[in-house]
Amino acid sequence: MVKILENKMIVPNICTITVFAPEIAGSVKAGQFAILRVDEDGERIPLTVSDWDAERGTITMVYVMVGKTTQKLATLTTNDTLATVVGPLGNPMEIDLFGKVICIGGCYGNASIYPIARALKEKGNRVTSIIEGRSSYMLYWQEKLKTVSDQLIVITRDGSQGKAGHIGNLKSILAAGTPPDRVIVNGCNYLMMRAAQETLPFKIKTIVSLNTLMIDGTGMCGVCRVTVNSSTKFACVDGPHFDAHEVDWDELAQRRKAYLSEEVQTLRSSMAQ
Amino acid sequence: MSLQITIDGRSLSVEKGQTLLQVARENGIDIPTLCDFPGLPSHGSCRMCVVEIEGRSNTPTACTTLAEDGMVVQTNSPIVQAQRIELLKLLLSEHTSSCLICTEKSHCDECMVTLRKAGVTTGCRSCSMDGACALQDLVERFGITEIGYPVRYRMLPVQKQDPFFDRDYNLCILCERCVRVCEENHFSSTLTLAGRGTDAIVSTAFGRTHIEAGCSFCGACVEVCPTGTLSEKTRKWDGKPEREVSTTCPLCSLGCQIDLLVKNDMVIGSLPAHASGSDMLCVKGRFGITELVNHPTRLGHPIAVNREGSLPVSWEQAIEAAAEKISSCAPGKYGMLISADCSNETLYVARKFVREAARSNHLRTSSTALYGDGLPVLQRLYGLAQPLSVLSEADIILCLGFDGTYAQSVVDVGLHRAKKHGAKLVTLNANEHSLSKAADEWLRPEPGEEADVIEMLVENTRMGEQQNRLSPIASQAQRVSDMLLKSRQAIILLGPAFLTHPDNLFLLKAVERLVAQTAAQLIILPDSANLAGAFRTGIITPATTAGLQDLEVLHLVGETVPPHLPDQPFILYQNIYPPRRDLPAGLILPAAAFTEEDGTFLDHAGRTRSIQRAVPAPGEALPSWQILCRIARKLGVAGFDYENAAQVRAEYETTGFTGADFAISVPGLLQPGLDVFQWVRREDHAYMGFPLGTLVAGFRRLYPE
Numbered sequence: 015m016v017k018i019l020e021n022k023m024i025v026p027n028i029c030t031i032t033v034f035a036p037e038i039a040g041s042v043k044a045g046q047f048a049i050l051r052v053d054e055d056g057e058r059i060p061l062t063v064s065d066w067d068a069e070r071g072t073i074t075m076v077y078v079m080v081g082k083t084t085q086k087l088a089t090l091t092t093n094d095t096l097a098t099v100v101g102p103l104g105n106p107m108e109i110d111l112f113g114k115v116i117c118i119g120g121c122y123g124n125a126s127i128y129p130i131a132r133a134l135k136e137k138g139n140r141v142t143s144i145i146e147g148r149s150s151y152m153l154y155w156q157e158k159l160k161t162v163s164d165q166l167i168v169i170t171r172d173g174s175q176g177k178a179g180h181i182g183n184l185k186s187i188l189a190a191g192t193p194p195d196r197v198i199v200n201g202c203n204y205l206m207m208r209a210a211q212e213t214l215p216f217k218i219k220t221i222v223s224l225n226t227l228m229i230d231g232t233g234m235c236g237v238c239r240v241t242v243n244s245s246t247k248f249a250c251v252d253g254p255h256f257d258a259h260e261v262d263w264d265e266l267a268q269r270r271k272a273y274l275s276e277e278v279q280t281l282r283s284s285m286a287q
Numbered sequence: 288m289s290l291q292i293t294i295d296g297r298s299l300s301v302e303k304g305q306t307l308l309q310v311a312r313e314n315g316i317d318i319p320t321l322c323d324f325p326g327l328p329s330h331g332s333c334r335m336c337v338v339e340i341e342g343r344s345n346t347p348t349a350c351t352t353l354a355e356d357g358m359v360v361q362t363n364s365p366i367v368q369a370q371r372i373e374l375l376k377l378l379l380s381e382h383t384s385s386c387l388i389c390t391e392k393s394h395c396d397e398c399m400v401t402l403r404k405a406g407v408t409t410g411c412r413s414c415s416m417d418g419a420c421a422l423q424d425l426v427e428r429f430g431i432t433e434i435g436y437p438v439r440y441r442m443l444p445v446q447k448q449d450p451f452f453d454r455d456y457n458l459c460i461l462c463e464r465c466v467r468v469c470e471e472n473h474f475s476s477t478l479t480l481a482g483r484g485t486d487a488i489v490s491t492a493f494g495r496t497h498i499e500a501g502c503s504f505c506g507a508c509v510e511v512c513p514t515g516t517l518s519e520k521t522r523k524w525d526g527k528p529e530r531e532v533s534t535t536c537p538l539c540s541l542g543c544q545i546d547l548l549v550k551n552d553m554v555i556g557s558l559p560a561h562a563s564g565s566d567m568l569c570v571k572g573r574f575g576i577t578e579l580v581n582h583p584t585r586l587g588h589p590i591a592v593n594r595e596g597s598l599p600v601s602w603e604q605a606i607e608a609a610a611e612k613i614s615s616c617a618p619g620k621y622g623m624l625i626s627a628d629c630s631n632e633t634l635y636v637a638r639k640f641v642r643e644a645a646r647s648n649h650l651r652t653s654s655t656a657l658y659g660d661g662l663p664v665l666q667r668l669y670g671l672a673q674p675l676s677v678l679s680e681a682d683i684i685l686c687l688g689f690d691g692t693y694a695q696s697v698v699d700v701g702l703h704r705a706k707k708h709g710a711k712l713v714t715l716n717a718n719e720h721s722l723s724k725a726a727d728e729w730l731r732p733e734p735g736e737e738a739d740v741i742e743m744l745v746e747n748t749r750m751g752e753q754q755n756r757l758s759p760i761a762s763q764a765q766r767v768s769d770m771l772l773k774s775r776q777a778i779i780l781l782g783p784a785f786l787t788h789p790d791n792l793f794l795l796k797a798v799e800r801l802v803a804q805t806a807a808q809l810i811i812l813p814d815s816a817n818l819a820g821a822f823r824t825g826i827i828t829p830a831t832t833a834g835l836q837d838l839e840v841l842h843l844v845g846e847t848v849p850p851h852l853p854d855q856p857f858i859l860y861q862n863i864y865p866p867r868r869d870l871p872a873g874l875i876l877p878a879a880a881f882t883e884e885d886g887t888f889l890d891h892a893g894r895t896r897s898i899q900r901a902v903p904a905p906g907e908a909l910p911s912w913q914i915l916c917r918i919a920r921k922l923g924v925a926g927f928d929y930e931n932a933a934q935v936r937a938e939y940e941t942t943g944f945t946g947a948d949f950a951i952s953v954p955g956l957l958q959p960g961l962d963v964f965q966w967v968r969r970e971d972h973a974y975m976g977f978p979l980g981t982l983v984a985g986f987r988r989l990y991p992e
Contacts, residue, residue, distance in 0.1 A: 026407050026408075026442070026457070027407040027409050027413070078405070079406030080404050080405055081404050085406040148383070148385035148409055149383070149438050149440070151439075151442075172384065172385040172388055172389075172433075173433065174434075174438040178433075179391075180389065182390065182391065204394065277404060278524050281524065282520075282521045282581070283984040283985075284451045284520050284574055284983060284984050284986075285984035285985060286447070286448050286449050286450040286985065286988055287447040287448060
């Protein structure tokens with residue numbers, strides 16, 4: 015049983031959860047994830063560890079309510095417990111002195127990009143962070159990101175803060191200054207795929223952190239299969255970070271929908287919550 | 288008197304008292320609206336329908352402005368168009384509007400599949416009303432591409448603690464359609480506008496849950512909501528239906544006409560069939576049906592059960608095994624129990640099947656136990672049953688054991704309408720119920736003493752004069768009697784609770800006398816969908832009880848397995864859900880639900896109501912009457928070659944029945960020692976023998992077992 019220290023919705027439909035997990039907090043690195051279960055017979059969901067405090071033994075994850083389990087998770091509160099939290103899983107993000115790096119986060123990626131930007135910054139890189147959301151009220155962790163970035167650029171769909179539009183803005187950002195040496199993108203498949211399309215003409219190495227369905231997270235089940243550079247990879251043990259220009263995005267999108275009817279079936283209930 | 292006005296240069300002749308909006312609509316002039324809704328009084332809150340009137344400096348709303356002689360009106364001038372656009376942008380600035388103006392929205396439909404299931408709506412793609420939203424329509428109509436005002440999200444918690452629908456007031460545009468439909472059309476005041484200015488919000492009084500606030504969950508507010516603020520829990524992620532199929536709700540005897548909403552050959556919702564004149568439903572028909580017919584346990588394939596376990600079999604094997612059991616059964620050792628939830632077609636074929644194929648007299652329904660001793664009187668009373676429409680003729684309505692809180696709430700609305708038009712409302716009920724507050728007189732005896740009060744009314748109306756009354760309820764009964772005597776047209780409404788009351792024999796006899804005494808019209812409202820059909824086919828007859836111990840084959844059609852079967856007969860279990868208790872030995876035969884077959888019911892007033900096949904049945908499930916026909920044909924019995932339900936119906940309609948056919952030698956499924964009364968009682972608010980609370984998650988709160 016893992017104790018919840020805090021669990022709250024920070025912007026519409028996006029929540030942060032902080033749990034007491036000292037083993038994970040003591041060893042996790044930027045870009046790694048944990049798999050949690052809300053209850054013993056519950057679904058297992060992978061969430062990126064977006065912040066941690068090794069001293070206090072806590073890890074913080076950000077999740078979007080998109081199904082039965084995440085909606086159930088959102089009903090829990092301080093001092094409630096999770097059945098299990100397993101981690102750190104997956105490979106850490108490759109951190110080196112690249113020079114100039116653009117870190118892009120959308121949705122839960124506003125948070126999951128934070129430890130990556132922090133590690134890159136600590137390594138001496140010049141870090142530009144870009145976060146995007148539907149509207150100003152969908153953005154969060156901006157202050158945290160500012161502390162680890164040389165520049166923070168905000169994009170909102172409705173133009174209520176920063177640049178108006180979507181990730182299509184990346185083209186003008188790339189064209190404007192010195193081209194970055196690397197671009198890292200965390201967020202929904204669409205954001206990552208579109209960012210990859212924008213960086214391709216500039217031939218900039220682009221890394222994405224895939225958020226496939228997973229069960230065990232240790233390479234046993236194969237649910238997280240992705241095709242990268244024409245070979246099959248497991249996002250959990252071979253990734254989750256891959257070269258965006260080598261990922262088969264169409265297949266990824268299809269696999270994401272594999273259990274859609276079952277996922278909706280569990281939500282088709284008139285029960286009071 | 289006729290007036291002359293000019294709208295957009297067209298000279299129009301209009302009736303006095305018409306609003307500009309009405310005139311415009313009648314003449315095909317399209318003025319945009321948001322808060323307006325057919326059947327609701329004009330409100331003027333959204334201001335989308337502003338118009339210019341020559342000689343006036345302001346721009347009034349067309350929905351609240353009456354046409355005046357000589358008026359010259361512009362509905363589409365640059366000024367009103369500009370005002371509408373600014374007003375709409377203001378609404379959008381407090382709505383999750385970013386998808387509406389997103390430059391990449393065309394990609395969303397294919398790419399954001401999983402995000403559609405969002406717990407909290409943050410844009411059109413995760414909204415239950417995507418594609419059916421009034422705001423989307425207007426944004427498109429006005430070609431809005433930017434909002435231009437600072438945006439605001441109120442961060443109000445989404446209200447999910449009630450069953451059936453969620454409420455996300457972050458999406459609300461305060462049109463108050465929900466408040467008005469609840470108050471004006473449903474005589475309920477569950478919703479109100481709380482707070483003022485930027486804090487204004489639709490709410491229940493004191494922010495209670497809808498259950499606490501007395502909501503009957505009729506769903507009218509959800510239907511009129513122009514945005515995704517009110518969303519049906521089970522239909523949030525389905526989007527727009529592909530087609531609608533009109534049919535009849537089978538969850539009580541009212542026979543309400545419903546439109547099934549269908550997508551991908553699945554029933555995703557049900558609404559009142561407005562085109563058939565049905566303008567409301569109760570919680571059962573509005574919110575109960577999708578989970579009921581799409582239940583994950585639905586039977587799709589025949590199963591053979593024996594002591595070793597159960598085995599899937601083909602229909603051919605199942606039919607052959609059933610026929611063999613029936614043909615090898617000793618005479619009189621076959622019995623059928625059939626639910627009064629079945630269609631006339633199934634009841635008719637079942638009756639014929641028992642007599643001609645199984646050659647038995649043993650045909651019964653659990654309704655015989657449910658309605659118990661009072662059945663003969665109920666059957667007589669059924670000859671007098673009137674439809675609900677007679678309520679409008681009444682000047683006094685006496686409601687006996689009626690409670691519309693979570694069932695038949697449409698009757699409540701009819702009663703309130705009658706009261707509004709001057710009828711006195713009297714209710715007799717031992718407990719708090721839906722009419723407690725609305726009634727002019729609430730006769731509230733101790734539980735079990737209801738019949739005494741009716742006797743008082745009978746006696747008083749017979750004596751016709753004021754007598755000295757000692758107890759409060761007796762003097763109240765006297766007042767009611769006086770009202771009945773003075774009335775022009777009294778109506779007596781018999782609710783489900785009295786029909787199945789343990790004392791129903793005395794109650795119904797007293798009602799019979801009271802009806803005779805007062806020349807009242809009678810409305811009878813049983814829970815069972817097709818009780819009238821069961822009476823007509825002679826399946827329900829007053830029961831005498833004989834031993835059950837002799838049955839070798841027990842055939843259950845839409846009935847659950849009775850407890851304590853002493854001899855463990857071979858059970859032919861024909862239903863849409865699997866049995867709740869294990870069968871020792873038998874066959875499980877998957878039947879179609881009412882959404883998957885054609886047929887008819889007789890409603891509470893004996894009128895024929897149709898059901899239509901809207902979707903395919905799961906797997907190989909078949910309409911119940913077809914299963915019976917297949918067994919009969921396998922037995923080599925002629926007369927079971929119907930090609931469709933219409934052929935069955937044609938035969939049924941030309942056949943006369945007498946209950947006496949089955950009055951002899953009844954299998955004693957209903958004898959007191961078997962605790963069967965308990966078994967049946969649990970099935971109030973049930974479908975095919977299964978309590979609704981076990982099938983529909985939201986009903987667990989409303990009908991606790």
